[in-house]
Amino acid sequence: MTIKLIIFDLDGTLVDSLDDLTDATNHMLSLLGRPTLTSESVRQLVGQGARRLVERALVNGTEAEVERGIDAFLTYNGEHLSDRSRLYPGVRETLEVLHGIGLPLTVISNKNVALCRGLLKVLGLEGYFAAVLGADSLPFRKPSPEPLLKLLRDFRTSPATAIMVGDSINDVAAGRGAGVVTVGCTYGYGDLAELRDADYRIDELPQLLKLPFFN
The missing domain is CATH 3.40.50.1000 (HAD superfamily/HAD-like)
Structure with a gap:
């Protein structure tokens, strides 16, 4: 062919980019008073975009929490795109x-x-x-x-x-x-x-x- x-x-x-995605996820979780995750746990959340990652990381999160989480995740990730990638x-x-x-x-x-x-x-x-x-x-x-x-x-x-x-x-x-x-x-x-x-x-x-x- x-x-x-x-x-x-x-x-x-x-x-x-898993380490940077993990850092962004844990920054978001910390802001919302949630326990942080290991990189292996974040690996299992990656692949369907930021919204889906945040929704899955914020187990039983309210709509307001998810929206705050997405904003925090994207802002942090944008400022730390390649710290460890x-x-x-x-x-x-x-x-x-x-x-x-x-x-x-x-x-x-x-x-x-x-x-x-x-x-x-x-x-x-x-x-x-x-x-x-x-x-x-x-x-x-x-x-x-x-x-x-x-x-x-x-x-x-x-x-x-x-x-x-x-x-x-x-x-x-x-x-x-x-x-x-x-x-x-x-x-x-x-x-x-x-x-x-x-x-x-x-x-x-x-x-x-x-x-x-x-x-």
Whole structure:
């Protein structure tokens, strides 16, 4: 197959941001008088956007608490985007190769788009991506295929020539719904069971370059 578009998830796929997400979550919980969580507990909350994370962290929280929590979480996360976030091994080198052969690279995340762009900028990745969509870019977010379908339209690419690379069931479900090839990243935040329906699985991003469509 000929690849004409690659779509990446962000957190858990390109960037290990779990420590910063944990700090933002615990800052929010502390402000609301709730017990803090371990990073492993926060890992299980990541993947469906800030609102869902806050709702799940604030067990039995009122609507007012959730709204305060979202504001506190987003504000803190925006001010501490990359205090402890790091690229996964081989990410920059892999993007450099893909960019060098002229493939359009894009990001679809369930993080708000301003935070996506901010994180990519501070980590020196913004120049690699032709488009970035976040949770607030469209009415629908992953696992809906709609963000992927938008990029397919924008880049005039058929599903058969596109790849979705991500670490969670949201990425796999969105990719399968859009009809694109799915690549599950086993090193990210999702459990391995979430990736069982992915067309391919990789243990580090450089392995993407060894998949059949690049050889």
